[in-house]
Amino acid sequence: MGPLKYTIGNVSMLELQEYRHNMEGLVDVHVRDLQTLPREAVDEFRLTLMKDRFSLLKDRISVLKKMADVQGVSTITSLDDAAPLLFQHTVYKSYPPSLIERGNFKALTKWLDQLSAHDLGNVDVDGVQGIDDWLLALQQQTPVTAIHTTGTSGRISIIPRTERDTHLLCHSSYAKWEGMPGERDCPLDARAIRESHPIPIVHPTYRYGFYAGNRALDYNAKTIGDPSQVYALYDELLSPDVLALTGRVAAAEARGALDELEIPEHLIKRFTQNRQRAHDKPKDEAALFDRILENLAGKRVLMTAVTPILYPWAQTAVKRGYRNLFSPESWLSSGGGKKGMAIPDDWREVCAEVFGAEITGGYGMSELVAVNGRCSHGHYHAPPYLLTFILDPETGEPLPRRGTQTGRAAFYDLAVESYWAGFVTGDRVTIHWDGDCPCGRKSEYFEDNIQRFSELTGGEDKISCAGAPDAQEKAIAFLNQMADA
Secondary structure (H helix, E strand, O other): OOOOEEEEOOEEEEEHHHHHHOHHHHHHOOHHHHOOOOHHHHHHHHHHHHHHHHHHHOOOOHHHHHHHHHHOOOOOOOHHHHHHHOEEHHHHHOOOHHHHHOOOHHHHHHHHHOOEOOOOOOOOOOOOOOHHHHHHHHHHHOOEOOEEOOOOOOOOOEEOOEHHHHHHHHHHHHHHHEOOOOOOOOOEOHHHHHOOOOOOEEEEEEEEEOEHHHHHHHHHHHHOOOHHHEEEEEEEEEOHHHHHHHHHHHHHHHHOOHHHOOOOHHHHHHHHHHHHHHHOHHHHHHHHHHHHHHHOOOOOOEEEOOHHHHHHHHHHHHHOOOOOOOOOOOEEEOOOOOOOOOOOOOHHHHHHHHHOOOEEOEEOOOOOOOOEEEOOOOOEEOOOOEEEEEEOOOOOOEOOOOOEEEEEEEEEEOOOOOEOOEEEEEEEEEEEOOOOOOOOOOOOEEOOOOEEHHHHHOOOOOOOOOOOOOHHHHHHHHHHHHHHO
């Protein structure tokens, strides 16, 4: 397969295939220009890279090899060949909860080792007392700078990312601000962000942590910001130990089994401190607003926060009479779903009025570094390094990659090399494969009507995957067997 050459925008005679071994370079290219390429050309590139990823990782990630064996997949010859190898998003929280409850971090490391392309076999966990300590040990002793999720379902996911992945996540996020010529509310060039160093960063939640947003915050503070110019609500660590315990307490309470929980004394203390933090939140928010008014009023800032954090904070600002806090040239981003909160459809407009700049966003998830950026018509466009599948909700089989399709979203993030970044989501989406968006991009795009299947059914979402019906169960059983060995 020869180089695919096109003259597009500011990237003249882009040789797309050259980026197969330079993902950092690809992510830093103008995504808006890449999205004017014919989709056939982008899909040809995606297939080349998908073959590379499978060849690179199939013998390095134990659970992937197990899945490939069960599914009978030995080579990738088409994009849909990868569908049977997509993990359910629950794989990254499939560890037995008892490993954390009993502090068995040696076994938890062995569990994560089966999901990582890096060798975690020699990690010393002596003296590790909690998830916080364990993630720090991984970071200090291996290339893995793992992230965790919020654990709203009762258990946190743990994903073996690297520092490179966080770099790619941030630069993919910058691309959300790129607009096509004539787009009214997307006038910014992503490269302008990197050239605006240092820029104050506003983050209305915890300053530090292993959560994906905190990892990204650290990277941004060091590269386009200034660590001394981060305006956070709490100058503290977002503790995965506390998140995991909060999820366990909520799950036990729902079952009426609170009295069965065994919680170490040091975690009870931290949990109590977290409850006190929630009680003091109004006072802390007032102090943050005072700092912002004194130092950042009318200035250009970078602000990122998930919607369930940003919107309530904007409501607090409305009650205090604040309007247009920052410069209209600020970079403000939000997303991440509503997490079950009652957030109105006009939340973007409310936030824009308070903070003084348009709120851009994207569709993605913790397991991915690629972001589907939102255009001025409210559609989410896939970047060229993200492979999208729409699966039949009943069978898990991929639906045709043409026309308009509604089904379950699944992705493979081609930018990632440190873990198998193929996931089946819990999201019901509608996609337009033929790239007919009025914004001018030719890439496939999602409508802004994404819903969780669990919310539609009012209960548990049972995910069906392509290929052997028990492949996921066998993969998870293999993971836990290896952890116990």
